[in-house]
Amino acid sequence: MTSLQQAISLINAGRSDEGVQALRQIASSGDPQALLLLADMTWSGNLVPQDPARGRLLFEYAAALGHGQANIVATNLLASGIAGKRDWRLALQRLAEEGREAPQRRVAAELIAAMDLDPNGDPRTIPAPLTLADEPYARLFEGLFTADECKHLIGVVQQLFEPSMVYRKGQQAVRDTIRTSDGAPLHWLLEDPAVTALNRRIAAATQTEYEYGEALQVLRYSPGQEYRPHFDFLEGVPNPRPWTALIYLNDDYEGGETEFVRTGLKVRGKLGDMLVFRNSTSGDVRDPLAEHAGLPVTSGTKYLATRWIRARRWIP
Amino acid sequence: MTFLTDHEIGEAPLAVHPRADCVAEAKRRQWPTPRLIFHSAYCCSTLLARAFDIPGVSFGLKEPQILNDVVGLQLRRVDPRQVAAAMDVALLLLARPLGPGELNVVKPSNLINPLLPLFTAMRTDLRGLFLHAPLETFLGSIARKDIEGRAWVRELMWKLIQLGQAERFGFTDEDLYRQTDLQVGAVGWLAQQAIFAQAAQNHSGFRTLDSETLMSRPVECLAALGRLFDLTLDAEAVAKGPAFRTHSKDRSHYSPEQRQQERERGEELHAREIDMVLTWAERMAGHAQIPMHLPASLLEAGR
Numbered sequence: 001m002t003s004l005q006q007a008i009s010l011i012n013a014g015r016s017d018e019g020v021q022a023l024r025q026i027a028s029s030g031d032p033q034a035l036l037l038l039a040d041m042t043w044s045g046n047l048v049p050q051d052p053a054r055g056r057l058l059f060e061y062a063a064a065l066g067h068g069q070a071n072i073v074a075t076n077l078l079a080s081g082i083a084g085k086r087d088w089r090l091a092l093q094r095l096a097e098e099g100r101e102a103p104q105r106r107v108a109a110e111l112i113a114a115m116d117l118d119p120n121g122d123p124r125t126i127p128a129p130l131t132l133a134d135e136p137y138a139r140l141f142e143g144l145f146t147a148d149e150c151k152h153l154i155g156v157v158q159q160l161f162e163p164s165m166v167y168r169k170g171q172q173a174v175r176d177t178i179r180t181s182d183g184a185p186l187h188w189l190l191e192d193p194a195v196t197a198l199n200r201r202i203a204a205a206t207q208t209e210y211e212y213g214e215a216l217q218v219l220r221y222s223p224g225q226e227y228r229p230h231f232d233f234l235e236g237v238p239n240p241r242p243w244t245a246l247i248y249l250n251d252d253y254e255g256g257e258t259e260f261v262r263t264g265l266k267v268r269g270k271l272g273d274m275l276v277f278r279n280s281t282s283g284d285v286r287d288p289l290a291e292h293a294g295l296p297v298t299s300g301t302k303y304l305a306t307r308w309i310r311a312r313r314w315i316p
Numbered sequence: 317m318t319f320l321t322d323h324e325i326g327e328a329p330l331a332v333h334p335r336a337d338c339v340a341e342a343k344r345r346q347w348p349t350p351r352l353i354f355h356s357a358y359c360c361s362t363l364l365a366r367a368f369d370i371p372g373v374s375f376g377l378k379e380p381q382i383l384n385d386v387v388g389l390q391l392r393r394v395d396p397r398q399v400a401a402a403m404d405v406a407l408l409l410l411a412r413p414l415g416p417g418e419l420n421v422v423k424p425s426n427l428i429n430p431l432l433p434l435f436t437a438m439r440t441d442l443r444g445l446f447l448h449a450p451l452e453t454f455l456g457s458i459a460r461k462d463i464e465g466r467a468w469v470r471e472l473m474w475k476l477i478q479l480g481q482a483e484r485f486g487f488t489d490e491d492l493y494r495q496t497d498l499q500v501g502a503v504g505w506l507a508q509q510a511i512f513a514q515a516a517q518n519h520s521g522f523r524t525l526d527s528e529t530l531m532s533r534p535v536e537c538l539a540a541l542g543r544l545f546d547l548t549l550d551a552e553a554v555a556k557g558p559a560f561r562t563h564s565k566d567r568s569h570y571s572p573e574q575r576q577q578e579r580e581r582g583e584e585l586h587a588r589e590i591d592m593v594l595t596w597a598e599r600m601a602g603h604a605q606i607p608m609h610l611p612a613s614l615l616e617a618g619r
Contacts, residue, residue, distance in 0.1 A: 024440040030343070030404060051518070057400070057437035064400035071397075078396070085480065090395060 002026070004034050016047050027058070035062035036070045043083075043189065052083035052316040072098060072105065072192075079121070079193035080210075083316045088121040088193075095193050104155070108194035111152055115197055123201045129276070133265050136289040137278040141205050145272040149198060150249040153186070154303050156195065157218040160184035182225075186216040186305075188315070202245050202307050206276050211315050214241075214308045218249070219294075221256055221302040227294035229261045232308060233279035233286040240284050243309035246275045253300030260292045284311065321381045339408055347411035350377070350420040351545040352435070352444035356508035357426045357472070358457035359449035359527040365423035367538065367559035374547050375414040376421045382406045383424040390431060391478050403434055419547060427472070429511050430479035436519050443521040443544055446512035446610060450526055451505055451597060453579060455590045458501045460582030469501035481507040484604050498589055502597035506606050516612040524610035531572050533615070534560060540614045 002010075002022040010019030020041075026034040035058055041048050043055030056077050062070035075098060077083060079091035092112065099106035116124045129139035161182040186195060195216065203210040219227075232244045246258060248269030258267040258275060267275050281287045294304070351374075355361035365376035386402045410422050428435075436442060449457065458465040473492075476482060482492065485503065495503065516522045523544055530537050538551035554560075562569055583590060601608055 028349075028438070028440045029346075049518075054433060054437050057434055060396045061400040061404070061434075061438050064397040064404065074396070087393070090393075094395070 004031060004037075007034070008037075011047065020047050030065055032062045032065040032067035032070065035065065036067050039070065039073075040189075056083045068101075072102070073189045076189060076191055076193065076196070080188065080191055080196045080199075080315075082188045082191075089119065091193050105192070107152060107155075108192040111149060111194040112197055114146075114148075117197060121193075121197050121200055123197075123204050126201070126205050129205070132267065132275075133260070133263065135263070136260060136287050138260070138265065138267075139276045140267065140269065141274040141276070142270070143272045144201065144205060144274040145198065145247055145249075147271055149194070150247070150272055150303070152194060153198070153216070153218055153247075153305055154249055156190060156192065157184040157186050160190075161220055182220040182222075184218050184220075186218055188215055191215065199307065202247075202274070203309075205274065206243055206245055206309060208243060208309050209313070211313045212310045214310065214314055217306045217308075219302075219304045219306060221253075221294065221297045221304070223255075223297050223299055223301075226256075226296040229291050229293040231279065231286055231291055233290065235286060239310045239312050239314060240280065241308045242278060242280045242284075242311050244277055244279055245307040245309065247305040247307075248273050248275075249303035249305055250301075253297050253302045255296055255298035256302040257295045258292060259295055260289065262289050262291055266295075321379060321384070335405070338412075339405055342408040342412060345412075347413060348419055349407065349439050349441055349443075350410045350422045351547075352442065353421060353423040353447055354429055354432065354444055354512065355423065355426055355447040356429070356449070356454070356505055356512070358454050359447050360530055361423050361426075361447050363559050364445075364447060364530065365421060367554050367557065368421035368547075369559070370547075370549055370554065371415060372417060373549055374419045374421050374545070376423060377410060378423050379425045380406075380410060380422065382409065383422075383428050387425070387427045387431065387475075387479075391475065399431075400434065400438065403431070403438060407435075407439060419545070421545065426508065427475055427479075429508050430476065430481050432511050432515050436515060441521070442519070443546070444523075445541065445544065445614065446516060446522060446524040447530070448505075448509065448512065448524075448526055448610070450528060451502060451608065452583065452590060452594055453527065454505050455498050455501055455593060456579055456583035456586065458498060459586035459590065460578065466497035466501075469497060469504055473500045473504045476504055476507050481511070484510060484606075485600065496589075496593070498586075498593040499596065502593050503600070506597060506601055506604065509601075509608070509610065510604065510606045513607050513610055516610055522612060523614040524612050525614040526610075529615065531575065536615055544614070 002025070004023070004026050007019050007022035007026060010016070010022060023034055023038055027038045039055050039058030039062055040046070042051050042058055044050065056074070059070045059074040059077065063074040075091055075094040078087050078094065080086065092109070095105055095109050099109045118124055127141060127144065129141045132138040132140055161184045191199070199213055199216060200210045203213060232241055234241050246269070248271060251269070251271045258269070259265070269275055277290060277292070279287060279290045353361055353365055362378055365378045368374045368376035383406055386399060386406055389399050389402055410420060413420060458469050461468070477492070482503070484507070512524060516524050523540070525537060534555040535551045538549065538554050542549045542551060561571065598608065
């Protein structure tokens with residue numbers, strides 16, 4: 001049988017069909033590393049047909065055979081219920097086990113322990129928001145996130161910052177000078193159970209469902225960086241984005257307000273505050289008043305988390 | 317013995333070996349992955365598994381308990397890692413040939429069907445058949461079996477619900493409670509049909525077959541299965557053998573004609589009920605986008 005290294009070499013040499021076939025054989029024989037690779041490729045649709053549910057089973061199988069990284073991913077998906085069943089109680093048990101060896105898992109477990117959650121992982125209470133405006137609909141939830149939670153979100157994505165992408169009409173994410181922040185999607189494989197609990201809190205506050213949310217994005221704006229006026233609403237897509245939630249992860253910077261450019265409303269959230277606004281009027285029509293900008297940061301570094309919320313189930 | 321369950325093995329002498337030793341030996345030997353006959357019940361699957369009792373070629377394992385135990389773990393909602401590990405061990409152990417050079421053909425209980433995605437994720441070289449009875453025949457068999465048949469479909473459906481298979485229909489608990497026995501049977505059949513259709517579309521190692529075709533064209537089916545399973549077999553001889561001529565459960569003489577007569581009698585007695593449920597089920601299939609006829613037919617030209 002071809003070795004895993006040989007299979008990878010075949011793929012790297014452009015002989016991907018042979019390489020993938022060899023990788024499948026090695027994975028079928030129960031090699032955890034090959035299973036992890038195949039799981040990741042299957043999840044993302046890299047060289048093999050995309051099938052998140054199957055990818056998740058492969059992560060679980062690799063975890064069953066003792067692969068630590070696969071185990072962490074599988075626990076994350078068990079907590080979120082993305083591409084399969086959700087079992088919050090079991091995910092927390094597994095997170096506690098993982099926390100014995102991995103410090104970041106321990107942090108996630110401790111954050112969850114400090115939250116007031118029901119057995120489903122949802123918040124028992126949500127504070128009433130401040131009304132900022134009705135046109136566009138904009139509300140501010142003060143202190144919805146703790147300082148430790150904000151720090152955790154930054155910590156999880158710290159290694160991943162890359163130049164931000166924006167949607168264009170062809171629905172492709174492209175690099176664009178309109179947004180000069182650095183952005184990192186806290187994508188579903190990385191979304192640990194603490195982040196899932198935070199995303200569920202966002203869903204509860206916006207009276208939407210967790211399953212409607214896109215992966216949380218963490219943005220970093222250095223001095224001079226900004227997001228020029230734009231709309232978050234996506235036109236011509238079957239499942240539009242009626243809601244945006246912005247969480248201010250720090251407040252030790254200058255400038256960087258969120259401005260609704262057509263009404264003049266400016267929001268300078270404090271650490272842990274969440275701004276929620278509606279991108280569409282009734283139905284699936286863009287609200288022109290929802291045009292907004294992230295003004296340039298003048299000093300310090302601004303960290304912001306964004307959750308775009310779709311009209312219907314978004315997660316696989 | 318028909319099924320490889322503890323109940324049927326009864327007091328037969330057993331050799332006991334530590335599981336870890338067996339697994340290590342199986343990994344060392346690298347036996348080929350067993351061929352699989354998945355089925356949705358009342359479709360001659362036991363007959364077909366028996367047909368693969370061909371000394372020197374293959375052996376048919378019917379409803380091995382070890383796979384039922386994997387389902388049991390899933391039903392108890394244990395950690396998915398445990399389910400995956402148990403399935404891995406089961407597939408390793410079921411690969412062990414009974415005689416030298418033989419290949420095992422495993423017909424699991426149909427309760428395993430909801431775990432099909434796990435099978436296909438874990439063993440990419442799987443080759444298998446999805447065998448089913450046409451819905452009308454299936455409902456006739458349930459009705460003919462009287463209270464036992466009706467109780468059986470309710471039990472099956474209950475387990476399918478536990479395994480998350482009712483969700484695709486969007487029924488409320490009240491909807492399910494109000495369904496008649498044969499409606500419950502039809503929903504169970506459709507749920508399994510959906511699992512088969514998805515797997516047959518996505519995995520090239522699978523083919524589908526209905527029991528009517530198997531019984532009316534056994535030689536062609538066996539020859540095609542020989543090719544699918546990579547077995548050298550004399551399809552004509554197997555079709556004339558005991559699997560097709562004796563009853564699967566008690567080994568009494570049983571001809572295809574008798575089978576046909578029994579079927580017609582069942583369908584005749586309950587014709588009105590079956591017709592009503594058939595119409596309803598076809599509508600349900602349309603809503604849930606479940607094909608009444610499966611793709612990737614075993615006898616399809618070019619496959």
